[in-house]
Amino acid sequence: MKQARSPKKKRKTTVVVDDSGSFAVVDYQIALKPFATGLLIVLVLAFAAHTISLWSGFAYLDVSNIDPINNLRDHKQLWNDLLLQCLTSPLSQPLVQASYLIDVQTGSLKSAAVYHAVNLGAHVVNALLLYYLILRLGKYQEADGRLKLNPYVLAAAGAGIFACHPLACEAVSYISARAALLVTMFYLGSLHLFMTGFTTRDIKLAVTAYLFCYLSLVLAVWSGDQAITAPLAFILLAVILKPSQESYKAWIMDRPFEFFAQLLVAVLIPCVLLLRYIAPVGNGFGLESLDRLPYIATQFKFLVAYYLRCFLLPLGLSLDPPISPANGFSDPLAILGVACTLGIAYLAYRLRNSIVLSFACVLFVLSVLPFIFIVQPELVSDRRIYLSLCALSIFPGFLLASLSTTRTMLAVLLSVLFLGGLTGISNWRNWQWRDGISIWKEALDLNPQSARSRAMNAWALAFGGKFPEGARMAEKEYAGNPYKAVLSVILGTHYGNIDAKKEKEYCKTGLALAQKQHLSPELIWRMRAGLADASVKTGDYKTAVREARKALEVQPNNTLILITLGKAYLGLNNPNAAFVELQKAYVISRQRGLQLPDVIVPMTRAALGCGAEKYQDLAYGMANQARRVFGTIPEIILLQAYAALETGRVNESMAHISLFLSSERPTAECYYLLYGAQKKLGNEKDAATFLRWAKAVDPDIQKKMVLTLKRDIRDKPLFMSEEDKENLDLKGPDIDSKVEKKKKKD
Incomplete structure (x- = not known):
């Protein structure tokens, strides 16, 4: 890159005096051609390093963060x-949530391309x-006579390194790391606006720049705590911008x-x-929260042992690097991290005559302080260093720009090799972020002794499309792995359709551990949902209602939890509450264009239990829909008989019952429906017999099934074959015959 200097436009410090006293400012101009050249270099590097992320899917906690908004x-x-x-x-990142909402409204959860x-x-x-920003600071320093480098080369080199450095890959490829991108955008934007307002001689421009500066600051706060x-x-930028001819006091x-x-x-x-x-939560999923002092010491340790090391040698990037947390400041690496931070802060003072380097030191120190001192669930993640990467990239950029002043060809060759290497590593790291399985497999390969990597690899497999493999790994790890809460969710889900008691046991154990260790809400709601599901299956409906409602506080529109809650209310003989929750699940599924057959049967029963005619008519239609979805299975046949009976279609109900009895033994529900049909037909004696048989099989049948029998008969008798009549010729349950024999004996 050629140094753009015009002999007609010599840069110099200009002192302007107004009525209020001396007001020193530095004038500079930016040449369009070298500016556009540097801009193009940065763009090419950014797209070359990260375009591959557009083909990635949802990884790690992406679906968990986006699904509530999508629902x-x-x-x-x-x-x-x-x-x-x-x-x-x-500081709860509302602007990040707003960006997800915009993505949902313009795209779909089925495709990750919009988000990427x-x-x-x-x-x-x-x-x-x-x-x-680097260019403006460099031109300002050059105009003040304190920079001997080409500011265009410096800006292109520094920003180019940032654009293609592998440490930026997590923020780019991981959708849930968007907070780092937004806070950096508005942070840098506010710095530009502040610099404009502070250095301009135009009062109107200054006021406008300051107003937008504070607006950008507010948007940055809404994006993240940095x-x-x-x-x-x-303030520190304003001090650093002091012209060389001015004293600090003046x-x-x-x-x-x-x-x-x-x-x-x-x-x-x-x-x-x-x-x-x-x-x-960030990368703190499944991690036990540290106390303040060990947390701060751990952050200083990771600063020097991971972040700065990965900046200088960008290999071994991981969600779970092989570095143990610090117990306190007795850890040598934690002390080294403190010394490094203080050293960079001191360097900002020593380099105060170099505006670019001094402010790079300032920006680095200020960007790491929030995540060091504000205790958070996660201990390490590349996205934390994203804003700091802006500052760190300036230093090697400065070295390349310095080399270009004396040995241009060598500087170009080194730049091509260096930036090309960073771009290649970034592409590989972005490819690792294509899904949760690949990113945790890479972490496990790098740190095979880590119990967390093994547990999270099982998690990624289980919920990333390879559930059997993940469940096998979870069972293998469960006995000796300290991350039992994560493994409990996997095993609880695994036993969901096999053994409800084991499902309940795993979810209950995992929930107790998660609460004791103050684990992430994402993990806790999953265990509450699993415990609610298992409680419904085992008949513990009160526990199911309690846990489902707590899970809904985190995931208020999760259809599976709503269905579980509806079933629990049905078990407690509260059909009205059940219908409300099940209707929510049904509406959400229809709005998302999903087929949710699991909601049809319980919602039909809840509607029938409400007793109102409009709900009975709705239930009749849904029972027929269930028949189309599930086919002629016994449960659906009885459901159709139930809905037909309550809507006055008594003869149709009898036909459904006959079909049921052609392949199944009579149940309490079957007897109870026959009782209702015979009562509507005026056969009181037969009705009493069927009621007695129903109560003999299930004494609580009248609580579980609401029969209003208020509707007039609206259908005509159907033709019934001899086989159908034979199906309806019942002799009562075995339990009833035993009772009769006992009575005769007495």
Whole structure:
């Protein structure tokens, strides 16, 4: 890249004096051709490194984070909730949720391409914002006579490294890491706007820039907690921008109101931590939360042992690197992390005459402080370092730009090799993020001794389309693996259709562990849902209702939990409450274009149990729909008989019962329906006999099945063959004959 310098446009410091006193500013101009060349280089690197992510699917916790939004029946209500959340809990990332909602409204959960395109676009914007920020700082420093490098080369090199570095892959390829992209976008945007407002001599432009600067700051806060350090970055940037001919005292005293305003904002913004704040799960799924001191020590340890190491040598990137958490500051690597952070902060002071490098040090320190000191469920993830990567990329970019001033061809060759290598590694890392199975397999290959990697690999297999393999691995690991809560969910799901008692046992054990260890809400709601399902199957309906309702607090529109809750209410003989929950599940499934046959049968029974005519007519139609979906299975035949009887189709009901008895032995429900049919036909004696037989088989049959028998008979007698009549010629249950024999003996 050629150095764009025009002899007619020599850069120099310009001092402007107005009525209020001395006001020193530095004028500079940006040449279009080298600017566009650098811009093109950054764009090419960003797309070359991360375009492959567009072909990735949903990975890790993507579906869990997006599905609740996709299941919503009323998106307008969610917009209102997000606006309220912006005021009451600004650090809970409402802007990220809003971006998912926009994706859902423009795309579909069935395709991940929309979500990945948004992430890739945000990364490209961030790379361009960083390019322009480095260029502006470099031109400012050059105009002040303190930079001997080509600022265009410096900006292109620094932003290019950021654009294609493998540490950015998680933020780009992992949909659930979008918070890092958005907070970086608005953080860098606010820095640009602040710099414009602070350095311009146009009052109107300054006011406008400051207003949009604070708006961008608010949007950054709504995207992530790293934004709380932005006002402090404004102040330090303002100090660093001091022209070389000005003293610090004069520089600050000429702008007392601006510095005071930034100081006030820097004090007020961190106060959002006092509001309700639930840290996002991130990569903390299944991890036990650490106490504050061990957590902080662990973050300093990971800073030097993982993040900085991976920046210099971007190999071995993992969700579970082979580095153990620190117990406290007795860990040498934790102490080294503190020393490294303090050293970079001191370097910002020592390099104060170099605006670009000094601010890079400032930005790095400020970007790591939030995730170090704000305790969160996760311990390590590449997305945490995404904003810091902007600062770190400036240093090797500065070295390449310095080399280009003396040995241009060598600098070009090294740049091609270096950036090409980073791009290749990024493509490989993005390919690992194509789904949950591949990313956790890579983590397990890197750290085979990790119990967490083995547990999460089983999780990824189980819920990533290879459930039998995941269940086998979970059973193998369960005895000696400390991450039993994660494995309990897998095994509970595995035994869901095999052994309800084992399902309940695993879910109950896992839930107790998760609550004791303060594990992530994502894990807890899954275990509550499994426990509710097992409780319904084992007849513990009160437990089922309790756990299902708690699970719905996290996943309010999960159709399977709604069905479980509806079945539990049916078991408690509360058909009205059951119908409400089952109708929610039915409506959600229809809105999403899904076929949900599991809801038809319990919803039909709930509608019949309500007793109202409009619900009975609805149940009749749904019973016929169930017949079309499930075919002529005994349960559906009796359901049709039930619905026909309650809607006045007595003869049709008798025909269904006859069909049922042609292949099955009579049940309590069958006897009870025959009782209702005979009563409607006026055969009181036969009706009494059938009722007695029904109660003999199941004493609670009248509580479980509501028969109103209020509708007039609306159908004509049907032709019945001799076989049909023979089917209806019952002799009563075995239990009834035993009772009769006992009476005769007495």
